[in-house]
Amino acid sequence: MKLLNQALCALALLVALEPVAHAGVVADHPGYWMGDLTLPDGRVLKSGMELFKRADGSAWASFASPDQSVYDIPVIHVEERGDTAQITLPFGDMTITWAGTSFKAEWHQGGASFPLELKRVSAFPHRTRPQDPVGPFPYTEKTIAIPGADGVMLGATLSIPKGVIKPDVVVLVHGSGPETRDEEVAGHRVFAVLADHLLRQGIAVLRYDKRGVSRSTGDYEHHTQSQLVDDLAAVVDALKARHEFGRLGLIGHSEGAQIAAAVTASKGRSIDFLVSLGGVGLPGTDLILLQDEQAAKDRNASTEDITRLMRYVRGFYQIVIAEPDNAARVAALKAYQDALPDTDKDLIAKYEMNRGTLSLDLAAQPFLRVLLMADPRPDWRRVRCPVLALNGSLDHQVPVQSLSGIAAALSEGGNKRVESVVVPSANHLFQTAKTGSEAEYGEIEETIAPAVLNKISAFFRKP
Numbered sequence: 001m002k003l004l005n006q007a008l009c010a011l012a013l014l015v016a017l018e019p020v021a022h023a024g025v026v027a028d029h030p031g032y033w034m035g036d037l038t039l040p041d042g043r044v045l046k047s048g049m050e051l052f053k054r055a056d057g058s059a060w061a062s063f064a065s066p067d068q069s070v071y072d073i074p075v076i077h078v079e080e081r082g083d084t085a086q087i088t089l090p091f092g093d094m095t096i097t098w099a100g101t102s103f104k105a106e107w108h109q110g111g112a113s114f115p116l117e118l119k120r121v122s123a124f125p126h127r128t129r130p131q132d133p134v135g136p137f138p139y140t141e142k143t144i145a146i147p148g149a150d151g152v153m154l155g156a157t158l159s160i161p162k163g164v165i166k167p168d169v170v171v172l173v174h175g176s177g178p179e180t181r182d183e184e185v186a187g188h189r190v191f192a193v194l195a196d197h198l199l200r201q202g203i204a205v206l207r208y209d210k211r212g213v214s215r216s217t218g219d220y221e222h223h224t225q226s227q228l229v230d231d232l233a234a235v236v237d238a239l240k241a242r243h244e245f246g247r248l249g250l251i252g253h254s255e256g257a258q259i260a261a262a263v264t265a266s267k268g269r270s271i272d273f274l275v276s277l278g279g280v281g282l283p284g285t286d287l288i289l290l291q292d293e294q295a296a297k298d299r300n301a302s303t304e305d306i307t308r309l310m311r312y313v314r315g316f317y318q319i320v321i322a323e324p325d326n327a328a329r330v331a332a333l334k335a336y337q338d339a340l341p342d343t344d345k346d347l348i349a350k351y352e353m354n355r356g357t358l359s360l361d362l363a364a365q366p367f368l369r370v371l372l373m374a375d376p377r378p379d380w381r382r383v384r385c386p387v388l389a390l391n392g393s394l395d396h397q398v399p400v401q402s403l404s405g406i407a408a409a410l411s412e413g414g415n416k417r418v419e420s421v422v423v424p425s426a427n428h429l430f431q432t433a434k435t436g437s438e439a440e441y442g443e444i445e446e447t448i449a450p451a452v453l454n455k456i457s458a459f460f461r462k463p
Contacts, residue, residue, distance in 0.1 A: 024080040025098050026051045026059035033096075033103055033118035034066070040112070047107070047116065048124060049087065049094065055145035055155035055215050061087050062214060063094070066125045069187050069442065074178045074213045074220045090221060090361075127187045131447040133196035138162050146238045148211060148218070149230030155215025156208035156235070157181055161199050168272075168460060169204040169245040171235055175254030175278075180214045181207040183253065186442035190253070190429060193447045194456075201457040204245060208235060224370045225255070229262045236263060236270060247272035249460065254278050254398055254428065257389075257406075258376040265382035275456055276389040278398045278428050281405030284374040285317055287398065288357055294396045298437045299351045309353050312344060316358055320369050330364050380406055381413035388419045388459040390452065392426030394436025419459065423452060 034048030046066045054060045059080065063073040077088040083098040092109030096118060103118040139161045146154040161167055172191045174183045183191040195205040211231055212220025218227075232250075239248060249272055252260035257279025264271040280287060292313050296306045319336055323329035337345070348354055362368050387410060391403035400422055407420040427433040430452045431444045 024059050025083050025085050025096070026061060026078060026080055027053060029098065029103075032121045032123055034064075034121045034124060035105065035116040035118045037107055037114055037116050039114070046125065048118060048121070049096065049105075050124075052215065054217050055153040056217050058217070060215075061085075063087075063089055064124050069127070071124060071126070071184060072178070072180050072214050076221065129188055129193075129447050130445055131193045132189060133192055137196075137199075139199040146208065146235055148216070148234045149227055150218075152211045152216065152218035152227075152231065154208045154211065154217075154231060154235065155181070156206060158204070158206050159195060159199050160204045161202045164202045164204075166244060166246050167202055167204045168247040168249065169206060169239060170198060170249045170251055170460070171232070171239070172205065172207040173232055173250055173252040173256035173260045174210055175256050178210065178213045178220055180209045183207075185429060186438075188429060188431075188441065188447040190447060194251070194453065197448075197453045198457060198460070201460070203457070203460055206235065206239060222365055222367070224366055225259065225374060226370070228259050232259055232263045233267065236267060240270060249273040249275070251275040251277065251456070252279055255280060258374070258379070261376055261379040261383055264385060265379040268384065271385050273386045273460065274383060274388075275459065276387065276406060277430060278391055278395050279389060279402065279406055280376050280398060281380060281389075281402045281407070281409060283377070284372045285321070287402060288317065288372065289313065290399045290401065291397060292353065292358065294399060296351050296353065298396060298435075298439075301351050305347060305351070308344060308347060309351060312340065312348060313353065313358065316363075317372055320363055321372050324369070326364050326366065329369070330360055333360060333363055377405060377409040380409035383410060383413065384415055386417040386419075386459075386462070387415065388421075388456065390421050390423055390430070390455070392428060392430055392433070392436065393422050393424050394426060394433050395428045396436045396438065397428040421455070423449070426452065 030051050032048060032050050034046060037045045037047040048064050049061045051061050060078055061075050063075060064071045073089060075087050075089050079086045085096050087094045092107060094105055094107050096103040096105045105116050105118050107114045139159050141157055141159045144156050144158050146156055148154045172195060181191060182189040191207050195207055198205050209216040211218030211223055239245065250260040250264065257276035260274055264274050293306060293310055296309050301309065315336060316333065319332050320329060323332050357368055389403055389406050391400050393400060403420060403422065410418045423430060425432055426449060427436040429441055430448050431446050432449050433440055433444060
């Protein structure tokens with residue numbers, strides 16, 4: 001892991017967000033813009049762009065498809081030319097031209113173009129959930145910017161409970177994917193709900209956008225886990241530099257727990273407590289194989305089909321690990337797939353075992369190879385602070401075996417201040433669930449089970 005530049009560390013102070021001056025069509029028309037995107041099959045999808053300034057003051061945007069419950073999709077590049085801007089995403093791009101009160105736009109994807117008009121709206125339509133925070137709020141919130149690793153500027157929210165002198169403070173560390181500070185999943189603002197609960201218990205909270213997402217600068221598409229570790233380390237240094245908080249803790253969800261463990265292991269006494277929510281405690285390949293097998297089961301694959309699918313999956317990941325060059329890796333994977341019997345190809349398509357970590361798009365990025373080769377157990381062995389480790393009994397994304405890995409590593413390292421709990425009937429989001437499958441997340445109205453929220457805040461109140 002790279003050491004943070006010493007000069008950057010010295011400057012890593014939380015600062016009020018002060019956008020630099022910038023003139024351009026994106027910067028001049030901040031806010032939410034939405035229109036109707038008509039597809040070739042006649043379907044109409046509400047689609048839009050949010051235009052804003054990032055933590056470094058640069059004009060930027062994110063894409064949303066409210067009808068598909070998808071928001072804050074990161075863009076790769078924004079290029080402004082007079083009254084026109086070209087906004088590039090991983091899967092297409094949109095040209096927007098200012099037309100006086102609205103934007104004339106064209107969506108380009110797969111060689112086709114789709115015109116639409118983007119009109120200003122107060123916000124994108126969004127399903128509300130019972131636990132969404134509602135005022136009045138007994139805390140104040142500041143939008144801030146934090147210098148992260150290798151020149152990245154992280155956009156963040158620092159929330160402080162009113163009337164509490166030198167409160168303890170917690171940093172929320174998101175899981176994998178292009179997560180904002182709210183960690184929104186299937187219409188659930190997981191971190192917004194968690195932060196609101198903690199703040200009402202008198203605990204300050206800092207949450208930030210992952211690099212390359214929303215208000216944070218940087219390259220999300222090509223990031224590696226070590227960069228995320230360095231970003232969190234910079235956030236911790238920034239909080240420590242303020243000298244206005246008591247104890248400092250980390251709450252990591254999914255991959256975020258692994259990142260939190262790495263920072264805690266390296267910073268020692270700087271971290272006073274750590275909470276792992278569905279955290280990773282197994283070698284990367286072992287965990288992803290468990291995830292893929294569970295995904296096949298969720299799609300009702302037979303035992304025989306699962307055996308054949310997993311043989312393919314292991315071969316896929318072996319190639320990813322063996323080939324460090326991105327282009328050569330993709331070429332080797334294509335050759336591997338082309339050589340498969342048609343029956344295997346049909347099986348892979350039937351059970352959608354060509355998506356996510358099994359997609360060529362993700363395999364072309366350094367992130368997947370690093371993830372497969374990662375082993376969080378050495379970091380967990382070096383964690384000395386009190387730890388609360390929770391895992392849902394119905395977690396299909398990070399199966400409960402991972403919790404055993406965390407507990408074993410902490411024990412091997414001599415940490416006796418550990419509480420390890422399997423939460424019954426809880427899924428990866430710690431909702432009260434029936435099956436635990438990802439398809440169920442959006443169907444459940446509960447964002448986080450109240451018992452889990454109370455368990456976390458009770459852990460922080462311990463002396």
